[in-house]
Amino acid sequence: MRPWLVTTATRWGPLFAESATTAARYLSQLWPSRTIASIDPEEFYHFGLSRPYVRFKPGSRTEREIVWPATEFSLAQPSELERDIVVGVAIEPHLKWRTYCAEVLELARRSRASLVLTLGALLAEVAHTRPIKLSGSSYDPELSARLKEAAAGRSARRSAEPVRIQLDPAELG
Numbered sequence: 001m002r003p004w005l006v007t008t009a010t011r012w013g014p015l016f017a018e019s020a021t022t023a024a025r026y027l028s029q030l031w032p033s034r035t036i037a038s039i040d041p042e043e044f045y046h047f048g049l050s051r052p053y054v055r056f057k058p059g060s061r062t063e064r065e066i067v068w069p070a071t072e073f074s075l076a077q078p079s080e081l082e083r084d085i086v087v088g089v090a091i092e093p094h095l096k097w098r099t100y101c102a103e104v105l106e107l108a109r110r111s112r113a114s115l116v117l118t119l120g121a122l123l124a125e126v127a128h129t130r131p132i133k134l135s136g137s138s139y140d141p142e143l144s145a146r147l148k149e150a151a152a153g154r155s156a157r158r159s160a161e162p163v164r165i166q167l168d169p170a171e172l173g
Contacts (some may be wrong), residue, residue, distance in 0.1 A: 002114035003075075007088030007104060020119035021089055028087045033076035036086070037107055044093035044100050045069045071100075073107060086111050 006027065008020040050069040057063045071090035078085060086107070093100045108116050136147040 001083040002112045003084040003086050004115040004117060005086045005088065005104075005108045005111065005113040006117045006119065007073075007090070008119040009071075009090040009092040011092045019121035024087050024089050024119060027085065028074045028076055028089070031076040031078040031085070033074040033087065035072055036075045037073040039071040039090070039100070039103050041069050041071070044071075044095050045091070046094040049094055050091050071104075083114075086113060 006024060008024045010018050010021045045068075047069070052066050052068045054064050054066055057065050069091045071088060071093075073086055073088045076085040076087055088104065088107075105116075136150075138144040138147060
């Protein structure tokens, strides 16, 4: 089966949550994965807004390296699914959005992804006892109908149990 591409970008301001980025990173750690691609940050970032930082190289206490803002893609191979998942994690670019999106879509085309999912999150005051608001949209009529059906079922509930929308990967192709 063709892989899915799941991608997210952390916004650069302090007022935005990193929930979606954390979720994408978690997928890369949950399943066996390896880095397969990255997008060169040079033309997409204002380094005064997303500054590079210096750290010790892995395994060294004396040698340092500069870490630049980046978009990295890893190939996750979950044994529970019949498909691979390409996970993209980035800092939201500041410049040349159309060119940046074209590069992401080129990776989707080259990897033959059958579905591209973008994850996002915003800060909101939600008590831990209340369900969180989840939303989804799609240009695909079939997937859009499934999302609306799941949302209707969710709004009919009145309990404080967490929201879980399950889409069977086999049904989505």
